[in-house]
Amino acid sequence: MTTPVPFLRLTDVHKSFGAVHALRGVDITVEAGTIHALVGENGAGKSTLGKVMAGLHRPDRGTVQVQGRTVDLQSPRDALGHGITIVAQELALVEPRSVLENVYLGSEPHRGPVVRTRLLRRWFAELTERTGIAVPPDACVQDLSIADQQKVEILRALARGAEAIVMDEPTARLASHEAEGLVTILRQLAASGTTIVYVSHFLDEVLQVADRVTVLRDGQLVSTSPADDHTADSLVEAMVGRSLASAFPAKQLPASAAPLLEVENLGRDGVFAGIDLEVRPGEVVVITGLVGAGRSEVLQCIVGDRRADHGTVRLCGATKRFRHPRAAVDAGIAYVPESRKTHGLLLETSVNGNVSLPQLKKLTRGLSISRARERELVAAAITRVGVKAANPALPVSTLSGGNQQKVLFAKALSGDPVLLVADEPTRGVDVQAKRQIYDVLVDLASRGLGVLVVSSEMEEVLGLAHRVVVMRTGRVAGQLAGPDITEANIAALAFDRPAGGSPSNDAGGTS
Amino acid sequence: MTAETINPRTPRAVRGLPSLRAGAQYGVLWATLALFTVLAVTTPGFATTDNLRNLLDQQATVLIVAAPLTLAVIAGVFDVSASAVYVLAPLAAIQVQNQTGSIPLAVLVALTCGVLCGAVNATFVVLLRVNSFIATLATSYVFFGVGYLVSDQAILTPGDAAFRDLATKQILGVTSATWLAALVVGITWFLLTRSRMGRYVYATGANPDAARLSGIRTGGIVAATLVLVGTSAGFAGLVNASQGMSAQATDDFGFVFTVIAAVVVGGTSIAGGSGAVWRTVVGAVFIAMIGNGLNLNQIDPIYQRIILGVVILLAVALDATARRRLTN
Known part of the structure; x- marks a missing residue:
């Protein structure tokens, strides 16, 4: 299976977004015709690396070689010129139009202004036969399931002559049988020579589909090795473990008072279900878990921006049913949304x-x-x-x-307010400002406010939380308090691996 | 908190900005003053008290609608049904006046008619989430049609000659129509710059999600601006009927486009979130002066249209360029 020249080789690649150093000198080699997985925690840089390969991000430093030649991928179009394309998490399809039109959009064969539809159909038939990916050509894309829409994206990539496809979290929105179908398709594509870069945080799936696995942590390479050398536990171990980069204010133990916020069996159909949690005065509770686990949606239901379909929310003992954020504001709930640009500030x-x-x-x-x-x-x-x-x-x-x-x-x-609810409170700010925001959160808690935070940053979770609620696919996977709040325990819950193996101690410096 | 972590970027980025901003921000005002000066120097009969009085009097109905429409546009919606309300309300008012003999009742009917039309628009735009341009275009036809029904397709004239005083009574040298326009402009200016509603209008247009999460009932704000536009359009129609002592059913959209031109030339963004009532006043005066200047110079009205269109395009394009340069 190995070829003399690797399809892709990235050397010493760096990428920063403002103050965030997303990639710090990553080296990676992707062999042609293999499925190469990129894994890591939220923010480890796996998506960024995939986007660099597909020309969505341009590295600040370092070189990218495609089939032995050094290239400068300035845009997705450039990357496609070199045979590389990406199927992003958010699919980019013209939803009201047909599958056929979407697959060949922008590359339709034509005679004068007239599209040669019959030729197009023949091409499509050949493509589906060659790849074994079956989608009805005349179906309207918006009527298809997410899984089928993804197939349309893959077909489109192949129709444009892509030799390598970066799949960014392809199964995050798929049901399990759909995910299995995708894995089969990818295996077939690799067998016929297509190179797949597979970005995912579903470890079992990665082990099932990938030939090789690269583990990233904090923007740096941890290891690249054959998938057969790994177990899910060994991957978690490789992903976990770091030093706390920014100091956190000392945690103050909350007084044991009656709960300020009690959430019971909260559910929203198709998004999350059975959420129980409480926040006491002076307590910092952090909801964590993988991106897409339904964390932000839980907050939105608590602050009245979305309606819950099931369950109750009690504030200071009184049952509340907020129909509009106005009511939550009036009741003393302050909400800091995830995106300050689109939802927070004017x-x-x-x-x-x-x-x-x-x-x-x-x-x-x-x-x-x-x-x-x-x-x-x-x-x-x-x-x-x-x-x-x-x-x-x-x-x-x-x-x-x-x-x-x-x-x-x-x-x-x-x-x-009596309760502060914050979604990713330090997204996109530098280290200094982070520390100041942590100080604010801890200060508020020490004055008796309840603080409920959603965070994807492990060190933030470890440094701030009195209690951690770990969510996985719309449910509470487990709650941790006090000394049980360790990176290993959180990762075990988030990735659905039983805790155990060797604990990583360098993450425990939370005073 | 820790005071030594001052971010040095902030003050530097901001220094020197106010003067630059002022240049672009008040561009339409400078243009209007320049046009005034040019006309005053070149055109005999322009800078006379009578001419300027007339100019204001003619703009009264436009301003009465343009000022509230500015609020709606800032809140992120459009209302093209103002023409239809402007036609319909005085027809209903004159019918009532002729049957009851009461002028106050006629005024009340015109205002009520405007409120109802605005409420119909708000229902479709806010509750049923129809695009505001489409919704008000459709309601326009309904309102125009009702106008024909109410008037029985006849030209209506108020039976009481005192009806004329509504708009044409001279008070301190200018007509009551001018005073009424000033009153509406004053109220809307106050609402927008001093009141809570004004802040909510800006927030709703600039970022509806952020506004909602801040506890603003954005639907209510949009509905309020639409009702305000409807009411003032009914009122403006009444003033117009008083000026001409007649009213007739038509399907003429001309009025609302003059109004929109004033708002846009003033520099209120049709994307929502920014703008001001003073801008609309300046925009209306600017457009009026062009027409007036061309008239006094005896330019053929056919060419006047073309010139007006080109000037509006130039004004808006210049404004857009200046603002883009400002934000870059």
Whole structure:
């Protein structure tokens, strides 16, 4: 199966996004006609590496060689020119149009302005016969299942002459029998010479499908080895284990009081089910798990942005059924959404205007807003979270990412909430700003607020949480408290591996 | 928190920005002042009190609708049914006035008619989530049709001559129509810049998700702006009927496009989230001065149309370029 020249070779590849160093000098060789898996925890850099291969990201440093020749992949189009393409997690299809049209979109054979439909059909028949991937050509793409839509993407890649396909988390949205079908297809493709790079965090599946496995951690290569040398446990062990890069404020034990927030059997059809959790005053509870496990959706149901289909939410002992975020805000729940740009801030509005937005009712005297009271409230709120704004009358877009994130917190806290709910509170901020946000969270908890956080960053989970709720595919896989909060235990729950083997101790420095 | 971690990027990025912003922000104002100066110098009869009074009086109905429409556009919706309400409301009002003899009742009917039309629009846009342009285009035809029914296809004239005073009474040198326009502009300016609703209007247009998660009932805000536009369109129709002492059913969309032109030329973004009432006032004056200047210079009205269209295109294109440069 080995060929003299590898299909892809990446050497010393670096990639940063703002302050986040996603890839730090990765070397990887992908042999032609193999299935090569990339695994790692959230944020380990596996998706970024796959996107570098497919020309979606351009590396800051390092070289990319395709079939022995050094290339500069500036765009997905460039990569396709070299025979590489990606099937992303979010499929990119023209949903209201037919399978046939989608597969050949942009490369239709034509005579003058007229598409040669009959030739197209013959091509399609040949393609499906060659690959064994069966999809009805005239079906409308939006009527197909996700699994079939994915097949359409794969067919499209092959129709354009792709020799290597990067599959980014291809089974994340598939049912298990569909995932098995995909594995069969990929095996057939590899057998006929197509190279597959398979990015996934489903370890059993990786071991089943892949010839070789590369493990990444914190943007660095851990190992590349034949899949047969691994077990799921050995992969988890390789993925886990790191030092805490940024110090965390000391954890203060919460007073054992009556729970502030009680969630019982919460469910939303098709997304998550049977969620039980509680947050006590002074407690930091972190929900973690793999991306796509339904964590953010649970928060959205708690803060009234989505309706739950089952279960109850109690705040301070009283059952609440929030029909609109307004009701949750009024009840004392502050929510910091995951994306500050699309769900959090009005970027072209001033810091003042953003922070005071949920509290304008309190600031209105007669018919008009009292600007003096507004400035007062905003000044207090931004000092509390440490925003450095030259002038709070300037638009938020003039601030750094870290300061924007802190404005988001200031806005959430301006109403003196009893419970803070934050989704990925330190996404896209630098280390310094992270520490400041941690300080804010711990400070709030020490004042008796309940803090409920969704986080994918392992060190954040370890450093902040009094209690950890691990979710897996829409359910609570387990809860951990106190000394049981270790990376090994969390990974075991998140990846559905029984804890055991050798514990990794260098992750336990959480004072 | 730790005060020594000041981010040095922030102040530097911001320095020097206000003057640059002012140039682009007030572009439409400078253009209007320049046009005024040019016309005052070159065109005899332009800078006379009578001419300027007339100009304001003619713009009154446009401003009465354009100011509230600015709120709707900032909130992220459009309303092209203002023309239909503008036609329908005075027909209903005059019918009632002629049967009851009461002018206050006629005013009330015109306003109520506007509120109802606005509420119909809001129902489709907010509750049924129909695109606002399509919904108000469709309701326009309904309102136009009702106009024919209400008037029985006749030209209606108010029986009471005092009806004329609504819009044409001279107060402190200008017509009551001008005062009414000033009142509407003042109210909408206050709403937008000083009140809670104004902040919510901007937030809803700029980022509906963020607004909703901040606890704003964005649907209610959109509905309120649509009702406001409907009401003011009914009111403007009444003022117009008072100016001409007649009203007639038509299917003419012309009025609302003049109104939209004022909003857009002023620089309120049709993408929502930014804009101002003063901009719309300036936009309306700018367009009015072009027409007035061309008239005084005895340019053929056929060419006037072409010139007006080109000027609007230029103004909006320049504005877009200046803003893009500002954000880059």
